[in-house]
Amino acid sequence: MSVYIDPSRANFEAFKGLPRDEPIHMLNLLLYRALAEYPAGHENAGKGWSGRRAYEEYGHTSGPIFRRVGGQIMWRGAFQCMVTGPEDRQWHDGFVAQYPNSAAFFEMIKDPDYQLAVVNRTAALVDSRLIRFKPGEVGGGFG
Structure with a gap:
């Protein structure tokens, strides 16, 4: 089973090549570590945090940047x-x-405070x- 944390160069180039002036939806699927793995010397290393707890810290530290660029959560489950x-995939x-x-997504990931937060x-x-998805019509049926 292949695992993915960060985009490959090819995938990120494809993302950058798509239109930049329309709303986007980003589906995030997450599988947490039992125990977070921080780099040696990081302020959260050795705290014994679960992966879920480390992701909560990511949300706390990146949230203000996400909201500043106009991001919002449309659905969570x-x-x-x-x-x-x-x-076998969960x-x-x-x-x-x-x-x-x-452009808002790029603004977020280039923000120096976001780059510190993403370690979590x-x-x-x-x-x-x-x-990435282009938002479509909602309601009605499947077609």
């Missing part, structure tokens, strides 16, 4: 079971973050997915 997909949590445009995300996760 806790994983229950895989209905369609690999039976996630702990998922959420959809909305950004006014991809990396320490927290054993695997993740981050998938």
Whole structure:
């Protein structure tokens, strides 16, 4: 099973090549470490935090930046079971973050305070997915 924490260069280049002037939804799927893995010397190293606790710290420290660029959470949920997909694949949590445009996302990830905060995300996760969607119509049916 492959694990992913950060985007590959090719995937990030594809993301950067998409339109930057339209709203985007980012589906986040998270699988936490039992015990967070911080770099040696980090202020949170040795605290014995779970991956979930480290991710909560990421949310606390990155939240003001996320909100400043216009981000908001559109949906959040806790994983229950895989209905369609690999039976051995599980996630702990998922959420959809909305950004006014991809420029706002880039502004967030380039922010020096965000770059400090993201260490908590990396320490927290054993695997993740981050998938960009163009928002569509809601309501009605499947089609």
